[in-house]
Amino acid sequence: MQFGIFSVGDVTTDPTTGRTPDDTERVRNILTIAEHADAAGLDVFATGEHHNPPFVPSSPTTMLGYLAGRTQHITLSTATTLITTNDPVRLAEEYAMLQVISDGRMDLMMGRGNTGPVYPWFGRDIRQGIPLAIENYALLRRLWTEDVVDWSGKFRTPLQGFTSTPRPLDGVPPFVWHGSIRSPEIAEQAAYYGDGFLHNAIFWPMEHTAAMVSFYRERFEHHGHGRADQAIVGLGGQVFMRPRSQDAWREFLPYFHEAPVYGHGPSMEEFTRETPLTVGSPQQVIDRYGAFWEQVGHYQRQLFLMDHAGLPLKTVLEQIDILATEVVPVLRREAELRRPAGVPANPPTHAEMVAAARAAGQVHTQAVAAADHWTGRAAEDDVEAADAVTVRT
């Protein structure tokens, strides 16, 4: 079972000091956090994608590409990649490039985004959120699995004879997760493709998560990808730890009160009771997170939100150390001991997916060598080149 962290990338004033980092400092802090998580032995670092303040991570593959060069073992991922407002052609290109650069040490998670104005800013209609997620992802998959794509749909300019480059590493696309909190259609989408499903339950009661995961598992089996308990499931989580639980409680309380989303709402007593937020000793985190499998079955990835609400960098790095040294080794061992036979321990790695594709005879290893009919020296040349291609086909 994998354990990692995900960052929303919020710039929030530290309520205990009144200090606010600027965007540059926050971006650099996120990089430091990711490198620290790698060195500490965590399995995953995932960045969000946002296009509005107070969030800084607008360009995930730039960030993850840098981290691919700076880290050794950690899987680089997203939480989430906006499948609704990004051009699926750019996603195919950017994440294939990241896959090549990281030598397959990456995956990504599709999400629709929950910031209304981002849709119109990128020329989309929020009421089309689900149809956009479905059509864009269908195109993205074709761009990764087919060398030359002819395509037309409702939301994007049609494509004739388009090849997305670089082609996926070893001819096998990255593993994809789909994240959704309340839309069963997205769980259905993940199940249909046999992709992973991550329920970011950090603001929701666990019963809701259990119902959504159970629906995904049933549909995974229905669509013929294996048994329901073999589906690839991830959960979001949120913790703050100190050796003594009362210290954790006292230190985190001011951050809780100011946190985006739930600040000034429920009390921390209510929120820790109703959602997976756990504030206390490492043992309390082990007890709580070590029991979630009872509600969702053995799952493959647990992500924690750690760097938010204005927590200073030093504190975040300490939290990562506590998580990596005191919590994760125990949870990992317990998960492995109770994992049912035939249920994958982890989401598939690149090497495993390549082996599976080779076994099924599905890997195209030859390069897409094609004459360049397109590139001209001036815009006018492009028109002629395009005409030439049109005549020839």
Next chain:
Amino acid sequence: MSKASIVVVSSGVSQPSSTRLLADRLAEAVSDELAARGRESDVRVVEVRELAHEVVNMTLTGYAAAPLADAQAALAAADGVIAVTPVFTSGPAGIFKSFLDVLDTAALAGTPVLLGATGGTPRHSLVLEYAIRPVFTYLHADAVPTSVFAATDDWAQDADDARSLPDRVRRAAAELADRIAARPPTRRPGRYDGVPDFEDLLGG
């Protein structure tokens, strides 16, 4: 025929409250009118005051804590609803509106609803028509034509006065009972019922 489930939403903020008094009168009258039509009923009262913190929390976080989720589920499954609020500052009590704001927008679609309000003076009685009825119209609830406003003076009225409070209660209750009796028991699909198969989503 199964028992009709009646859910009463009472949004008085004091205890005891004249809003709850009116709500109980309405509930009793509806039960009597249903009994006269040969239908038994179960009445459940939701005191919004007791859920006030959870309503605010859900407004901010988007999820309902267990007691609020339970009340919402009862409303969605109700065969008839009686909704009563005090009038504050020429509108419904804010907590009443907030309670409705965090309700699933489909929870009351088609459900017969009786509207009631209380206030210090009859001069506020049209609040029911211009500020409260439109909310239920938006929710596609089936609000009966007679709504019942009880001003302080109504509680001291003679029962044989023209259009006294008991008259209005009876008339509104009969309208609600007629509608409940005329329709099949409420059944609503769950979140996971009727999710289209992915091939249909792709094709659509």
